[in-house]
Amino acid sequence: MKVSLNWISDYIDIDDLSVDEIVDKLTTSGLEVEEVIDEAKNFENIIVGFVKEVKKHPNADKLSLCVVTDGKEEFQVICGAPNVAPGQKTAFAKVGAYLPSINLKLKKAKIRGVESFGMLCAEDELGLSDNHEGIMVLDENAPVGAPLSEVLNKNDVILDIAITPNRADALSHIGIARDIGALFGRKLKIPEVNLTESGKNVDEFASVEIENENDCPRYVAKVITGVTIKESPEWLKQRLIAVGLRPINNVVDATNFVLYETGQPLHAFDLDKLAGRKIIVKNVEDGYKFTTLDSKERELKATDLMICDAEKPVAIAGVMGGENSEVSDETKNVIIESAYFNPSAIRKTAKRLGLSTDASYRFERGCNPEITEYAAARVISLIQEIGGGEIAKGTIDVYPGKIQRPVISLRYARLNKILGFKVEPEKVKEIFELLEFKILESGDETVKVEVPLFRHDLEREIDLIEEVVRIYGFDKIPLVEKIQVALEEKVDQTAFNTKVRDYLTALGFYEIVTNSLLNEKTAKYFGNAIPVLNPQSIEMTHARTSLIPGMLGTIERNIRVKERNLKLFEIGHTFEMKTDGEIKSFDDIEETDKLTFAVTGNKEESVWYSKDRQFDFYDIVGAADELFRKLGVEEKLSDTYFLEPDNIFDFRIEKKYKKKIVAAAGKINSALLEKFNINQDVYLFDVNLDVMREIHSDTRKFNELLKFPKVVRDFAFVFDKDIRYETVVNEIQKSGSKLLKKIKLFDIFESDSLGRDKKSMAFQLEYYDENRTLTEEEIDKEFWKTIEHIKSKLKAELRG
Amino acid sequence: MENQINNVVESFEQDLKEVSDLKQLEEIRIKYFSRNGLFAKLFDEFKNLPKEEKPKYGQLLNTVKKNSQQKFEELKEKLSAQAKKFEKFIDLSLPGREHRIGSKHILIQTIEEISGIFKGLGFSVYTGPELESDANNFEALNFPEDHPARDMQDTFFVNENFLLRTHTSPVQIRLMKEKQPPIRAIMPGKVYRNEAISAKSYCLFHQIEGLYVDTDVTFSELKGTLVYFAKMLFGKNVKYRFRSSFFPFTEPSAEVDIWWEPKGKEGRWLEILGCGMVDPNVLENVGIDSEKYTGYAFGMGVERMAMLKYGINDIRVFFDNDYRFLSQF
Structure with missing residues (x-):
């Protein structure tokens, strides 16, 4: 909210305070000043200039060559305005002035070959209005050379303050002034209202009836007759413009002025347009169509509180x-509404209609039911002052159940326990009084106060504690120098993921973090996606069902910037619906912590020492083997191989734990790559991290270092092409004794000479015994047993 | 004869000048010093000279040949040394074969750095689901329904009762429901806000929240702890301030600003985190006696910390995952 310090100073003495002091105290006490606008600064180097001479520009018909003086010096200025004439006093922006509304910094310039030192300004160029008809002609009494800000009274400082939702009381100048008062220990001055009422009693002009007392606890109305609707006087317009409002007419402006003064929203009805001159506060039927001030038709609900006359609704209560x-x-005749509405009723309506107004914003945060009468009197007297007319005698005030002020006790011991240091009771009471709380009882251990109704946020002891520290100052809270730590077991639920990240980065992978919201088509492609009710865009309508689209999207974006060789991983949650209906409980949601890592492009970029080699399936498998080995999950998983494509992979390995697929790896199929505009192979591993976290274990045990020599034997076999490495290894293992410790594939090849359906695989077998040296004979025996076994079992032919 | 000798010497010296390697030098040797070489030919001519001229030219011829051979040997030595040098040459300046350590995302690195500071103070680390119930995300945290406080966090709803969590505070609720005090923990994780994507905001970001509940937890301890944290993260000379604020789940509440003055720019206060004493309503909501126990809580945005620390001014760069960005960290 924008507040004017000139306006504030009507209610509290701040002349001796600097803007910085005020800004600093307000900000640290909870009214955060986000911006300070110093009006005078916008008028620096702009003065009252006197136009001495006007001649035609030698090279341009529409331009004039003027001589302008500031009383001391004369300046040559080129001007394009049609109304410029000798003898005028006008706004003269000298070289060095900055005009924010047109973002122009004035410099010495050459215009059509003639030098110009500054500019004569129109109102719009000074940000004063939209007027661009000609240069601003000032009053003939304006002193030549005086700063324009002085002549125009532009000496205000505007603060833009962020008001937190609990501080409805601070949504007005009096509210802010009250806090300044409390912070600097000064008293508030509320303007007195002296009404001149005459003629008939207000009851003879109108009546008010509340049908829904719950949503409208109080309704105050006053009537003025014979008003002249016209433009507001300059002072009033200036006040409103200063806080960002647009002046409309004297009556509307007066209601806005009192709203920004007191925080009480007011509404002016044309009394003659109210059927039966009656106001009824009630609900209307569902579906009723109503046109608001902004000429928009709105459909009402039975829960919306309405202001009605004898026949029809005339306002949406508290909104518009x-x-x-x-x-x-x-x-001619106006009735002013100054009411107190139930915050949550107004909020429901405003929210549903998507209509946030100055009034609804304040009502939904909670207005002050105690100020309604004052605000009505204040505005009616202001209307009379600027629009004439006769104020009807008396006030309509329907207030069926008086709202009581809360009474709250504060225990000093509790205050000190929460804050961790002692605030003297005298200081506490002083703060309460400055905040206008009434001290009902004051003892050694407690103080009991009655809180005015403008503070909707204060109900409990803790609320009072906050008030004390807020005004006392957070900067005065001492810092502890040491803390105590309970000696209990510490937990780190991120430790496993940290380990995964450590290993993958060591393997050369870079971590990515992608958006967890996807478009519908993509999200549904990978699972039973959960939609978001109120998405930001059609590209972000569903929670992600997989990390794969984020990975492919990232690869695509990188290829676009010529980064084609990538090793990437992401860890994050995926979301799936486990029901066909509505999500009713957490059982209907499957949220999983996942890991995806992928390689694409060349293993190395063109380098001097080797030929480009493209990443292939075995790169991703090798990385995974190392990762799973390090995590201690390798042996708990079983592999299944698929050479036929599914909706993600061309071919793949699935890793299972107890029949559940917990990881899958393969080559991303071309249909999917096409969807992401990727024209190079991508190999990817997708892992359920929740399962891995559950089954991983630290199985590390030290093995005695070998004291006896190893014996090594090699052989190569020609196999049928579709025999898997895994099968051969299993058979070798089966045939060997416990002396066989290691099997390594060291060569594999296919060739025409072998035959099209054959391949050769060469293995190295390693034998040793921890307790003795093996003899060549026993190993030969065992080795040959293995050879015979493979020969017969796999129909293989020994090559050497 | 004299002319002939001079011609050979001249041509020899000319040829020698043009020699750049041992192979060319060998050709010179053959051309001049072999059995049929030019010097041999001169000696043949010499044999046919009249007797009286022999002593004169014999001496000259010998001297010239000796000098030439000496020049030849000198050059040979020089070239051999050179050749040896090339033989042994290894270009030690070539770029090494590539070995790359990958990297964790800078947001994760920032989380790890911040977590590390708090783990050192005895904080545990807890996580929780991102798809949360309204009850855990709002109600239990003292956000009444139909209260403007809910506008503080634009929410992605799944339905009336479920949503994408707007902060990691529901993890605090889950933890407090499960465990009696003392509780001292931080909760890092992703959170979601229904905001248009721009340089300043993204639909999701990372948060780290902290919670400490015990019998004698005070604001003074909260302040001390957070000042310690700010010094660890931003350096011991960091200038800070606490200012009053509002969060439904804490009271009194404050925000912490640090003074930020990048080189050559005007300094200003920048908010780095929010904090406060756990609201008694929140403790009661999870079944903790708010008279016996007090607590503090704090929360910060990881993106904001990383942007400050590394001078990043567009939040979207974190989620674009451009390799040129990733590989910088």
């Missing part, structure tokens, strides 16, 4: 008035 009862230029 209706077109049908609006104050117009012809309006």
Whole structure:
């Protein structure tokens, strides 16, 4: 909210305080000043200039060559305005001035070959209005050379303050002034209202009835007759413009002024447009169509609180008035509404209609039911002052159940326990009084206060504690120098993932973090996706069902910037629906922590020492083997191989734990790559990390270092091409004794001479015994046993 | 004869000048010093000279040949030394074969750095689901329904009762429901806000929250702990301030600003985290006696910390995952 310090100073003495002091104290006490706008700064180097001479520009018909003086010096200025004339006093922006509204910094310039030192300004160029008809002609009494800001009274400082939702009381100038008062120990001055009421009693002009007392606990109304609707006086317009409002007419402006002064939203109805001159606060039936002031038709619900006349609704209570009862230029008689509405009722309606107004914003945060009468009197007297007319005698005030002020006790011991240091009771009471709390009882251990109703946020002891520290100052809280730590077991639920990240980065992978929201098509491609009710865009409608699309999207974006050789991984949650209906409980959601890692492009970029080699399936498998070995999960998983494509892979390995697929790896199929516009192979591993975390174990045990020599034997066999490495290894293992410790594939090849359906695989077998030296004979025996076994079992032919 | 001798010497010296390797030098040797070489030919001519001229030319011829051979040997030595040098040459300046350590995402690195500071103070680390219930994300945290406080966090809803968590505070709720005090833990993780994507905001970001509940937890300890944290992360001379703020789940609440003055730019206060004493309503909601126990909580945005620390000014760069970005960290 924007507040004007000139305006604030109507209610509290701040002349001796610097802007910085005020800004600093307000900010640290919870009213965060986000921006300070110093009006005078926008008028630096802009003065009242006197136009001495006007001649035609020698090279341009529409330009004038003027001589302007500031009383001391004369300046040559080129001007394009049609109204420039000798003898005028006008706004003269000298070289060095900056005009924010047109973002222009004035420099010495040559215009069509003639030098110009500054600029004569129109109102729009100074940000004063939209007027661009000609240069601004000032009053003939304006002193030549005086700063324009002084002549125009532009000496205000505007603060833009972020008001947190609990501080409804601070949504007004009096509210802010009250906090400044408390912070600097000064008293607030509330303007007195002296009404001159005459003529008939207000009851003879109108009546008010509340049907829904729950949503409208209080309704105050006053009537003024014979008003002249016109433009507001300059001072009023300036106040409103300063806080970012647009002046409309004197009556509307007066209600806005009092709203920004007191925080009480007010509404002015044209009394003659109210059927039966009656106001009824009630709900109407579902589906009723109502046109608001902004000429938009809105459909109402039975829960919306409405202001009605004898026949029809005339305003959505606390949100916006209706077109049908609006104050117009012809309006003579006005009834002012100053009511207190239930915050949650107003919020529901405003939210549903997507309509946030100055009024609804304040009502939904909680207005002050105690200020309604004052605000009504204040605005009616202001209207009379600037629009004439006769104020009807008396006030309509329907207030069926008076709202009581809360009474709260504060224990000093509790205050000190929460804060960790002692605030003197005298200081506490002083703060309460400055905040206008009434001290009901004051003892050694507790203080009991009555809190005014403008503070909706104060109900409990803890609320008072916050008030104390807020005004006392957080900067005065001492820092502890040591802390105590309970000697209990510490938990780190991120430790496993950290380990995974450590290993993958050591393997050369780079971590990515992608958006967990996907478009519908992509999300559904990978699983039973959960939609978001209120998405930000059609590209982000569903929670991700897989990390694969994020990975492929990242690869695609990188290829676009010529980064084609990538090793990437991501760890993150995926979401799937486990029901066909509505999600009713956590059992209907499957949220899984996943890991995806992928390689694509060349293993090395063109380098001097080797030929480009493309990443292939065995790169991703090798990385996974090392990762799973390090994590201690390798032996708990079993592999199944698929050479036929599924919706993700051309071919793949699935890793299972107890029949459940917990990881899958393969070559991403071309249909999927095409969807992501990727024209190079991608090999990818997708892993369920939740399962891995569960089954991983630290199985590390030290093995005695070998004291006896190893014996090594090699052989190569020609196999049928479709015999798997895994099968051969299994058979070798089966045939060997416990002396066989290691089997290594060291060569594999296919050739025409072997035959098209054959391949050769060469293995190295390693034998040793931990307790003795093996003899060549016993190994030969065992080795040959293995050879015979493979020969017969796998129909293989020994090559050497 | 004299002319002939001079011609050979001249041509020999000319040829020698043009020699650049041992192979060319060998050709010179053959051309001049072999059995049929030019010097041999001169000696043949010499044999046919009249007797009286022999002493004169004999001496000249010998001297010239000796000098030439000496020049030849010198050059040979020089070239051999050179050749030896090339033989042994290894270009030690070539770039090494590539070995690359990958890297964790800078957001994760930042989380690890921040977690490390708090783990050192005895904090445990807990995680929780991102798809949460309204009850855990709002209700239990003292956000009344139909209260403007809910506008503070634009929410992606799945339905009336489920949503993408807007902060990691529901992990605090889960933890407090499960375990009685003392509780001292941090909760890192992804959170979601329904905001348009721009340089300043993204639909998701990472948060680290902290919670400490015990019998004598005070604001003074909260302040001390967070000042320690700020010094560890931003250096011991960091200038900070605590200012009053509002969060539904803490009271009193504050935000912490640090003074930020990048080189050559005007300094300003920048918010780095929010904090406060756990609201008694929150403790009661999870079945902890709020008279007996007090607690503090704090929370910070990881992206913001990383942007400050590394001078990043567009949040989207974190989620673009451009290799040129990833490989910088």
